[in-house]
Amino acid sequence: MPLSREDVEHIANLARLHLTEDEKERYREQLSNILDHISKLQELDTSKVQPMSSVVVEQSRLREDEPGPAMPREDLLRDAPEVAAEQFRVPPVLGGAP
Amino acid sequence: MSDLHRLTVTQALKGLRGGDFSSRELTAAYLKRIEQHNPRLNAYRHVAAEPALKAAVKADKQLAKGRKTKSKLPPLLGLPIAVKDVLTVAGMPATAGSRILEGFVPTYNATAVQRLLDAGVVILGKTNTDEFAMGSSTENSAYGVVRNPWDEERVPGGSSGGSAAAVAAGLAPVALGTDTGGSVRQPAALCGLTGLKTTYGRVSRYGLIAFGSSLDTVGVLAHSAQDAAAILGVMAGFDRRDATTLEDAAPKIKLNGKFELKGLKIGVPKEYFVEGLQPEVGQAVRAAIAQLETMGAQASEISLPHTEYALPVYYIIAPAEASANLARFDGVRYGLRVPEEALFDMFTHTRGQGFGPEVKRRIMIGTYALSAGYYEAYYGQAQKVRTLIRRDFEQAFEQVDLIAAPATPNSAFRIGAHSGAPLEMYLEDVFTLPANLAGVPGLALPAGFDSQGLPLSLQVIGPHFSEERLLQVGHAYQQTTDWHTITPMATLDAQP
Numbered sequence: 001m002p003l004s005r006e007d008v009e010h011i012a013n014l015a016r017l018h019l020t021e022d023e024k025e026r027y028r029e030q031l032s033n034i035l036d037h038i039s040k041l042q043e044l045d046t047s048k049v050q051p052m053s054s055v056v057v058e059q060s061r062l063r064e065d066e067p068g069p070a071m072p073r074e075d076l077l078r079d080a081p082e083v084a085a086e087q088f089r090v091p092p093v094l095g096g097a098p
Numbered sequence: 099m100s101d102l103h104r105l106t107v108t109q110a111l112k113g114l115r116g117g118d119f120s121s122r123e124l125t126a127a128y129l130k131r132i133e134q135h136n137p138r139l140n141a142y143r144h145v146a147a148e149p150a151l152k153a154a155v156k157a158d159k160q161l162a163k164g165r166k167t168k169s170k171l172p173p174l175l176g177l178p179i180a181v182k183d184v185l186t187v188a189g190m191p192a193t194a195g196s197r198i199l200e201g202f203v204p205t206y207n208a209t210a211v212q213r214l215l216d217a218g219v220v221i222l223g224k225t226n227t228d229e230f231a232m233g234s235s236t237e238n239s240a241y242g243v244v245r246n247p248w249d250e251e252r253v254p255g256g257s258s259g260g261s262a263a264a265v266a267a268g269l270a271p272v273a274l275g276t277d278t279g280g281s282v283r284q285p286a287a288l289c290g291l292t293g294l295k296t297t298y299g300r301v302s303r304y305g306l307i308a309f310g311s312s313l314d315t316v317g318v319l320a321h322s323a324q325d326a327a328a329i330l331g332v333m334a335g336f337d338r339r340d341a342t343t344l345e346d347a348a349p350k351i352k353l354n355g356k357f358e359l360k361g362l363k364i365g366v367p368k369e370y371f372v373e374g375l376q377p378e379v380g381q382a383v384r385a386a387i388a389q390l391e392t393m394g395a396q397a398s399e400i401s402l403p404h405t406e407y408a409l410p411v412y413y414i415i416a417p418a419e420a421s422a423n424l425a426r427f428d429g430v431r432y433g434l435r436v437p438e439e440a441l442f443d444m445f446t447h448t449r450g451q452g453f454g455p456e457v458k459r460r461i462m463i464g465t466y467a468l469s470a471g472y473y474e475a476y477y478g479q480a481q482k483v484r485t486l487i488r489r490d491f492e493q494a495f496e497q498v499d500l501i502a503a504p505a506t507p508n509s510a511f512r513i514g515a516h517s518g519a520p521l522e523m524y525l526e527d528v529f530t531l532p533a534n535l536a537g538v539p540g541l542a543l544p545a546g547f548d549s550q551g552l553p554l555s556l557q558v559i560g561p562h563f564s565e566e567r568l569l570q571v572g573h574a575y576q577q578t579t580d581w582h583t584i585t586p587m588a589t590l591d592a593q594p
Contacts, residue, residue, distance in 0.1 A: 018450030051481035
């Protein structure tokens with residue numbers, strides 16, 4: 001199933017990826033090919049099959065929710081691109097596309 | 099000793115214990131080789147020369163004290179090791195092969211790394227990888243292509259290509275890798291190494307930069323099954339920071355003494371010997387199976403009927419999980435930020451410039467497969483077919499103990515051979531993906547060479563938590579063959 005340019009723009013927007021015009025065209029073509037290959041799965045009748053929801057062999061188990069030491073704030077802030085008042089600083093939330 | 103880099107892990111540990119050489123000497127020998135060969139091979143992303151030598155000196159003091167007092171020492175004390183750059187090592191840059199993590203220096207160790215450090219290892223550095231472990235050639239690293247030490251015009255496989263090239267070239271005795279769709283076994287196969295993909299839940303994923311959370315496993319690239327076993331025994335087991343690890347997941351692997359292959363039932367899946375398989379790969383695998391038969395194993399043909407659906411299932415599930423996991427890279431907390439006036443634009447430009455082409459491609463596939471209107475048709479259907487693939491393995495393991503098959507469709511391919519053709523590249527993993535979907539362990543074993551002198555490989559796959567048996571079979575095979583002892587080191591060293 002070939003994707004349209006609008007499809008690619010929609011997906012990129014959902015994924016928060018800015019693409020150049022070149023990239024949009026290239027991904028339109030490549031993603032169409034890949035989706036084409038993937039659609040092979042539709043030929044299987046899975047109406048009686050349960051989806052695999054967990055890879056672990058045994059049942060998932062619960063644990064006590066006990067508070068423990070957290071990573072030091074200054075260590076975590078050290079890796080941030082911009083910091084203010086011991087917090088991550090970001091540009092204004094309002095404005096910009098879309 | 100000038101050949102310290104040729105020692106196996108077992109030999110190196112024995113030499114260290116006995117005082118034949120120091121950890122400092124051993125570490126320095128590897129650092130020297132890294133200096134010599136890494137500029138061409140690009141196997142390491144980050145070399146931690148100073149910290150490694152410091153750790154080695156510390157290990158030597160402990161070793162000397164241990165010899166004097168006859169006290170019990172950590173099992174891997176003084177052993178150098180390389181770590182794939184998708185696992186965190188406190189104080190060392192972690193890039194996952196991506197620009198988007200440039201400058202990120204984690205403050206904590208991955209659990210696998212922590213356990214190895216507790217066991218006394220010396221970390222030489224971080225090895226190059228396809229960006230976020232997405233690739234089968236290590237051409238997708240933002241930090242340059244890794245070259246295969248057997249033929250530098252060829253890829254080492256991927257995504258643990260840096261770890262594979264490092265071990266094959268003697269730039270580390272052993273290395274950690276990760277395997278989400280074949281990323282340990284495929285590069286091991288292409289570089290002539292033993293590569294262990296562990297059972298999902300065997301080794302903690304804490305500190306592993308997540309790609310596909312239901313598929314990701316931590317594994318080992320080594321020169322032998324015995325070397326791989328030494329590392330696995332230390333890093334496996336329950337970790338409260340990863341709820342998918344099992345309580346009793348720490349294996350006690352015994353490879354000493356004779357392991358009896360008599361009565362071992364090996365299944366050979368007919369779906370793995372198909373058109374497109376390089377004839378020499380098929381021949382090498384058949385010869386390896388024949389060898390196991392002479393040792394007492396019984397081989398028979400089996401069927402894994404849904405094998406052909408593994409690739410499409412994988413390329414829905416892995417990208418879907420990746421698109422969610424990689425949402426965290428947004429320019430806020432770590433790594434790259436492209437400055438923009440508004441938050442939304444900062445997100446999209448940071449991600450647009452920070453991620454490479456393959457990562458963006460997979461994020462887009464995953465986002466599409468999870469998006470409204472397509473979820474059931476793609477992701478829902480893939481999860482159902484995944485059940486069928488796992489059932490294939492469960493049914494096979496009711497008849498046989500192990501499965502023997504090719505690890506890869508061909509030997510190492512040329513750099514650039516699949517550029518611009520993502521589907522062609524995906525097909526390189528067609529024999530390794532099914533084990534990840536089922537969550538079972540697999541082991542790639544050197545099994546010969548093709549007419550161009552490139553390594554060929556046998557893959558053995560076992561039921562969940564059968565690593566001990568896989569490694570025993572691998573060890574038995576390596577007791578009677580010498581493919582695993584042949585390395586490209588001499589040719590490499592003869593170069594001007």
